[in-house]
Amino acid sequence: MALINPHVNFNGNAEEAFTFYKSVFGGDFSKIVRFKDLANDEFPVAEKEAEKIMHIALPIGQNLLIGNDVPEIMGSVNENENRSKISVSAKDKEEASHLFNGLSAGGNIEFPMGDSPWGSFFGMFRDKFGIEWMIEFNPNN
Numbered sequence: 001m002a003l004i005n006p007h008v009n010f011n012g013n014a015e016e017a018f019t020f021y022k023s024v025f026g027g028d029f030s031k032i033v034r035f036k037d038l039a040n041d042e043f044p045v046a047e048k049e050a051e052k053i054m055h056i057a058l059p060i061g062q063n064l065l066i067g068n069d070v071p072e073i074m075g076s077v078n079e080n081e082n083r084s085k086i087s088v089s090a091k092d093k094e095e096a097s098h099l100f101n102g103l104s105a106g107g108n109i110e111f112p113m114g115d116s117p118w119g120s121f122f123g124m125f126r127d128k129f130g131i132e133w134m135i136e137f138n139p140n141n
Helices: 014-027 093-104
Strands: 007-010 031-034 053-062 065-067 085-087 106-114 123-128 132-137
Touching: 007 085, 014 065, 014 093, 031 132, 053 123, 093 106, 093 123
Parallel strands: 007 065, 085 132
Antiparallel strands: 031 053, 053 065, 106 123, 123 132
């Protein structure tokens, strides 16, 4: 079966965001590549971009949360127009609450964690980095 691995772009704070995500989900980064790691004569990297993240990956269960910083030359990400959400299926209500409370800290709660009309334990929010999340525990799965 195919796995879905969300990939999110950041305006220079990918490392900060992923360190925050790691503090909630646990685990270790499987890969971190900085723009300076790719620098060569054919691909020069400006000093102000050197430490930015070109690729970062955090394993979460069987999936990866992947991200990067967008180099200034490519413009910036409009964090208020993020049209996709990262959906997390928790193993139980306790895990769902832990993830919701941790990831939503400093963010904007759109749907508080609680019993949903469709029978699951559900919450939705935009985190402090502008990324939209849905956390759900479905006792029927």
